Amino acid sequence: MEHNRYYIAHRQEYGYDSATVADLNQYVARNVATLKRAIRAKVKIAMGSDAVFTGFGENTRELRWFVQAGMTPAQALHTATAAGAELLGKEKELGAIAPGYFADLVAVEGDPLKDINVVIDHVKWVMKAGRTVVDYTKGPATKSP
Known part of the structure; x- marks a missing residue:
């Protein structure tokens, strides 16, 4: 779709x-x-x-x-x-x-259990393989190396 x-x-x-x-x-x-x-x-x-x-x-x-x-x-x-x-x-x-699991994480503004759109439109922070790779909490498009 x-x-x-x-x-x-x-x-x-x-x-x-x-x-x-x-x-x-x-x-x-x-x-x-x-x-x-x-x-x-x-x-x-x-x-x-x-x-x-x-x-x-x-x-x-x-x-x-x-x-x-x-x-x-x-x-x-x-x-x-x-x-x-x-x-x-x-x-x-x-x-x-969980310990031992490979996980990428996102932080969103809002409650995704009430509104799925926050996962789509309001991501504020992204961690990949244990490192912060995007942090919109510090201003527009702050990316870590």
Whole structure:
């Protein structure tokens, strides 16, 4: 869903005509319907895609689709953490904040359990492999080496 949203938003860059955009919108609608059925059937869902597109850095927008389709914000966050680790067979290494686990962390402004949009639009700090790599709390786009 999300990668098709990206293609629609950047249709001029890709040279997509209105017929292609209409097809992409229909594809998104079918994906949303399938996601809703999967949620109701309690299918284990992980955030992410095997699609190669240039929307890197916008991946968390997929969480918004999950909530719109019926997940709680907590369930949507689970798709991006523990569920992904479980489906990869890496649940003893990834997907949790615990000793011995590899974890990248973000701090957000707001409560992501009440509003998933804070994870998408209000990230204030990022830690990767134990080092702060982005810190917006000190002003615009302060990045650590």
